[in-house]
Amino acid sequence: MKKSKIMVALGLVASMVFMTGCASSGGSTDKKEAKYPNKQISMIIQAAPGGLSDTVARTVASELQKTLGVPVVSTNKTGAAGAVAMSFLQGSNPDGYTIGYVPVELAMVKALGYANDVEPDGFTLLGRSNISPATVTVRADSPWKTIEEFIDYAKQNPSKIKVGNSGTGSIWHIAAATVESATNTKFNHVPFDGAAPAIAALMGSHIDAVTVSVSEVKSGVESGQLRVLSVVDENKSPFFPEVPTMKEKGYDIVVAAWGGFAAPKNLPKEVQDALIPAIEKAIQSESLKKIANERAFTVAYQNGEEFYKFAKSQFDFYMKQIPAMGIKK
Template sequence: MKYPLNIMLIFTAVLMSGCQMLGQEEDPLTFPTDQISLVVPFASGGASDMVSRAVATQMEEELGVPVTVVNKTGGSGAIGIYDVMSAPPNGYRIGYVPVELAMYGGLELADIEPSEFEYLARLMAIPAAITVSADAPYDNIQEFIDYAEENPSQIQLGNSGTGSIWHIAGTALAQEMDVSFNYVPFEGAAPAVSSLMGGHIDAVSVSPSEIKSGLDSGDLKVLAVMGEERDPLVPDVPTLKEEGIDLVMSGWGGFVAPKGTPNEIVEAFNLAIENAMNEETFQSLASTRGLTPAYLPSKEFKNFAIDQYEYFNELIPTIRMNN
């Protein structure tokens, strides 16, 4: 039976594609044998990118192959995360994921769930903090809350963008304490902090690492941090829990692989990442940037991400996103 030329070409292309896919299958016992791509869903130069590059450099020594960082931005990180989610599960394309992975569903920004990945290891955690000008009329978080109660929606609270973890941190605090703020979104934490230092807003709900220069210059002061423990950058500043406010809100980041990646490959990455995090390169960067290493192995990281997803899915629809 004779087939039209276009049908034969399609058949040949499908056959070749199938052969290529078979060629991509990796024997976990010999992994890795080729270069690994590490997708970072944010622009180069940020904390996520810098941490990923530091770990990638050390992972190369552990795994014996190049680990190349690929910055794939857009959609509040969703574009890069989709890229990893749709990659072949052979270990040669992995990705960095931030806390926003657990927030997309609640914010209705992207159809991405934590269950769509295999988890390699969590790297770090970054608590939110309430920071104000050094000459602000409040010296602790309770005075700040009292002022907000007496002046509804008058405190201009800057964040790194609508729907970001730092925006959610501010709204969660307002809901917990039954007060209202006037939220001011910026394109990132840096311009929010600059606006605070310029006297254009009253406070920010970003991480201690992002206001470090203002602390060093004496222009800013931190009223409270929103982590489980005090932050090394501001060890004298209490947590919200210490102040009787049962609220924890932190950013975090770690590495994932496409769902279906063999356990042996996941375990190889987990060991390489753990060893990389213990090296001076990573430790020095974390200290300099004010990032708190918070290693979790694959299973614990997966459970943590799913818990965070459930938490944010319940929290986000209930909070007042504007005031």
């Protein structure tokens, strides 16, 4: 009888050990195979708070939270035309928990000498979000009423027209240099610490023109202080439909600020499968479209593959264009 009871007890213990082992093993497997995402995601932003890049990135981060069900926390890392933030992103763990906003400077910083390893091939590109072409903009009381008058004067008066940009080597410096090269003119390039100070200098009559984006001059045009002579694009701007493009005037040049989202290279496919559709949904959201209308930029979604081809073509262009123009940081 005692022997029978002992055998039963040992059987119960063995069963408990077996069940505990299975539960433990099952818990370990569940943890290992937990679906992405299951914790906070960091959004790295290359620009200071309040600007266009920051606004787009934070809006998308907010929408991602709704779709993915985890916090998406934005962090600004400024410096070196975005190279500081992009280098940080590039060196992060490719697990989908660190993503970032990448601007047009992704295609430029290597040619400018800010970062030797930052280029489209160094990232997993998730999707393009926005684009805003350059303009040639003057004061409303300027003697130049058309882009033809502006170009004619520049040809007759080399280096006399002072054109403000957002900093040496910036996209808007490139825009001015591109217009200069295409029209066979010579400007006096005046760098500022951003587009806003350049526009303020134009309004204060300290310079003669700026080559910044549609979104950055829209409020000045609406207030009657500025006049856009041309948009440096192949398509008319929906915000200034009456303004001719440079291509319409015979100059086949396009310069635009653009942005999108990226992760470190070698992002696992299962993470991409969850993240890329969520990015697309966030970019196509009514929230971002509303801000785009208010801030005068275009929501221009491209999926990861399309965005990579676009960014690579831009990179190839600027790797030739920037040295040819003699532009250095």
